[in-house]
Amino acid sequence: MNVCIFAFKMEMNRMKKELDIITFDADDTLWENELFFRENEHCFCELIKEYADQNQVLESLLKNEIKTLPIYGYGIKGFVLSMIETALELSNNKISGNTIKEILELGKKQLSYPVKLIDGVEDTLSALQKDYTLVMATKGDLTDQERKIEESGLKKYFSHIEIMSEKNESGYRSLIDRLQVSPDKFLMVGNSLKSDIIPVLSIGGYAAHIPFYTTWEHEKVDKPETCDRMFSLKSIRELLSII
Ligand SMILES: [Mg+2]
Secondary structure (H helix, E strand, O other): HHHHHHHHHHHHHHHHHHHOEEEOOOOOOOOOOHHHHHHHHHHHHOOOOOOOOHHHHHHHHHHHHHHHHHHOOOHHHHHHHHHHHHHHHHHOOOOHHHHHHHHHHHHHOOOOOOOOOOOOHEEEEEEHHHOEEEEEEEEHHHHHHHHHHHOOOHHHOOOOEEEEEEOOOOHHHHHHHHOOHHHHHHHEEOOOHHHHHHHHOOOOOOEEEEEOOOOOOOOOOOOOOOOOOOOOOOOOOHHHHHH
């Protein structure tokens, strides 16, 4: 057994004994989300194709989304405003009122999509709830996240739900302080290495990464080298076999 696998197994056994709280990301961990952004990006490219090709549109849109994150925060409303800003920029302010209206309609439609749970979520939460305190920690637009939480029917499994403005080290430190748990009793489960895994490993917690098939460019980062407190899973159901 190599040193890395040995350390991993030691940590897995230690986690099994000490784990107290399991925290779940929501978007693309419990329910589908990112694919709706990809679909709307495609519609947006079609709407303004007379001004720029798809690559130019996507590049400008991403740049505007990242630039405005500190003022708009995460979520669909910021995405819509960034699409409008991109359309104005690429058309040299010539975009029509009708096209802006269509962009707003894309956003409104996305804000009312039904919540579709990812396979295995409800069974897994139901099984884990018997032995652990379950928490949901998500980021995004407050109103939209509250709608999805309500519609998902998953509220009953969670002792605490946190809608964070940024999932970074300080955000997770505040969360575990509020939960009155030490990092070595805390496991975070999520699809984003950048938001769910790396900051939690950095503060000494455990993390289980379950990739979703599409990831926003801004969330893409290299996999961390640490291997002993991080679990890579293919499905949420695999959680039941590691804890
Ligand atoms: Mg997510």
